[in-house]
Amino acid sequence: MRIILLIGLLSLSLFAKEVDLPVELNAWKSLSYVGAAKSADELLNASLTLNNASYVGLINTPKIKYVTKPFNEGGTVSYGGIFEIKIPQSGIYRVVLGNASWIDLVKDGKAAKSIAHNGGPQNSGIRKMVDYPLEAGIYTLQLSAGADSTTAILVTKIK
Amino acid sequence: MITNMNWIYRVAILLLVFMPDLYSQSMQSSDPKVELGRYLFYNADLSINGTMACATCHEQRRAFCDGNRVHPGALDDSGKRNVPTLANVSKFKNLTWAHNHLSGLAEQSLAPIRGTDPIEMGMNGHEDEIAKRLSQNECYQKLFARAFPEQKGVITLSTVTQALESFEKTLISDNSLYDQKMKAHKPLPTKEAQAGEKLFFKTAKCNTCHTAPLFSDDAFHQIEPEHQVVYNGMIDNGLSDVTANQKDKNFFRTPSLRNVFLSYPYWHDGSAATLFEAIRKHNLNINHTLSKREINQIIAFLKTLTDNTFITDPQFGKPSIECK
Numbered sequence: 001m002r003i004i005l006l007i008g009l010l011s012l013s014l015f016a017k018e019v020d021l022p023v024e025l026n027a028w029k030s031l032s033y034v035g036a037a038k039s040a041d042e043l044l045n046a047s048l049t050l051n052n053a054s055y056v057g058l059i060n061t062p063k064i065k066y067v068t069k070p071f072n073e074g075g076t077v078s079y080g081g082i083f084e085i086k087i088p089q090s091g092i093y094r095v096v097l098g099n100a101s102w103i104d105l106v107k108d109g110k111a112a113k114s115i116a117h118n119g120g121p122q123n124s125g126i127r128k129m130v131d132y133p134l135e136a137g138i139y140t141l142q143l144s145a146g147a148d149s150t151t152a153i154l155v156t157k158i159k
Numbered sequence: 160m161i162t163n164m165n166w167i168y169r170v171a172i173l174l175l176v177f178m179p180d181l182y183s184q185s186m187q188s189s190d191p192k193v194e195l196g197r198y199l200f201y202n203a204d205l206s207i208n209g210t211m212a213c214a215t216c217h218e219q220r221r222a223f224c225d226g227n228r229v230h231p232g233a234l235d236d237s238g239k240r241n242v243p244t245l246a247n248v249s250k251f252k253n254l255t256w257a258h259n260h261l262s263g264l265a266e267q268s269l270a271p272i273r274g275t276d277p278i279e280m281g282m283n284g285h286e287d288e289i290a291k292r293l294s295q296n297e298c299y300q301k302l303f304a305r306a307f308p309e310q311k312g313v314i315t316l317s318t319v320t321q322a323l324e325s326f327e328k329t330l331i332s333d334n335s336l337y338d339q340k341m342k343a344h345k346p347l348p349t350k351e352a353q354a355g356e357k358l359f360f361k362t363a364k365c366n367t368c369h370t371a372p373l374f375s376d377d378a379f380h381q382i383e384p385e386h387q388v389v390y391n392g393m394i395d396n397g398l399s400d401v402t403a404n405q406k407d408k409n410f411f412r413t414p415s416l417r418n419v420f421l422s423y424p425y426w427h428d429g430s431a432a433t434l435f436e437a438i439r440k441h442n443l444n445i446n447h448t449l450s451k452r453e454i455n456q457i458i459a460f461l462k463t464l465t466d467n468t469f470i471t472d473p474q475f476g477k478p479s480i481e482c483k
């Protein structure tokens with residue numbers, strides 16, 4: 001498992017270095033591993049850091065107890081997970097993702113509404129980018145309906 | 160006494176007027192096939208990797224469209240056509256953008272589930288996996304037993320698609336502001352919408368193809384004969400891809416305009432980002448060039464076709480209780 005993760009990290013890093021990314025996506029080039037939480041109780045060990053890209057391990061969907069029910073929870077053979085992230089100030093934030101998982105950013109039981117969706121630059125390893133207007137605070141970031149047991153994620157402030 | 164009789168008559172008339180609607184609503188909530196179909200519509204186990212349900216592309220809040228130009232499949236294959244609305248889909252003889260011999264919604268649902276042009280839910284060759292996954296779930300076993308007692312609740316691709324058809328038949332949109340005003344024989348609320356209505360039905364002749372009340376004539380038309388349609392590397396010849404008849408090349412079914420304000424982007428390939436662009440894209444000979452003001456008036460009219468009941472009715476939404 002460790003070897004697979006290392007190979008994954010290495011290949012993603014190498015992959016990203018071949019591409020000229022916009023300044024706000026520079027952090028995508030170096031990844032650290034974070035395992036997803038299965039429920040809110042495990043969130044302390046599943047923290048993402050703003051502007052730091054993470055290579056994340058996901059969990060088979062039936063084992064996850066989401067904080068808020070995702071619109072697209074995914075089937076029994078899909079993957080997802082729960083993370084926590086601190087948003088220090090209000091603004092527009094971008095969630096950058098290596099696969100096409102459904103993203104929910106939840107605070108006080110409510111999921112933030114996205115304002116823009118895009119794909120990533122070609123050959124960057126970025127599958128989707130979604131922008132949200134967020135207030136300062138601690139958010140639960142839920143990934144659901146993913147095809148893979150691992151992916152990469154970056155949350156960054158763009159405005 | 161006469162006054163009392165009048166009151167009774169009024170109640171009786173009201174009951175007669177509203178009875179069909181109430182009856183249809185009670186049928187919706189109690190029909191086991193509809194209930195099962197609704198669960199299946201929101202179930203991503205109908206896709207190869209569990210990432211995509213029917214509702215992934217057909218979102219209720221967007222009038223059962225998805226807001227993307229085209230939607231990639233579960234395995235990230237490129238989409239081919241813009242997601243069409245499911246409003247009143249059971250009223251159409253021709254289903255999808257360009258097909259003229261599908262037997263019904265059950266057969267149509269096989270296209271996204273196991274179709275290969277394009278690959279959407281990716282189940283081609285893996286159809287048995289659907290029954291296998293659903294059979295492991297006690298809740299689904301019960302739902303199928305209730306929905307198909309004559310078949311002893313057997314879970315097959317056939318019973319899955321029959322249930323999906325039953326749910327999709329309930330997706331009726333007929334309570335827009337336009338419908339309300341028509342029923343009450345009252346004009347639309349703004350001068351702009353009234354002017355747009357006049358243009359739509361008379362001067363601009365939009366109603367010729369976008370025929371009320373479906374706001375589609377359910378027929379195929381060649382709107383852009385001069386273009387070879389290529390998007391995401393996918394060639395789309397429209398109806399001729401199905402009929403193999405060159406005369407049908409670039410023919411597409413008229414889309415319904417109900418809830419059109421919510422169903423952006425437009426055109427069979429999603430190439431028109433706004434309603435303004437979509438109207439301008441029509442290459443029609445109506446002996447009248449629409450001004451910018453007139454197009455905006457038509458848009459004001461089209462906004463009155465938004466049915467808020469349809470996009471918020473909980474009977475069409477994701478079931479609040481999970482099937483586990």
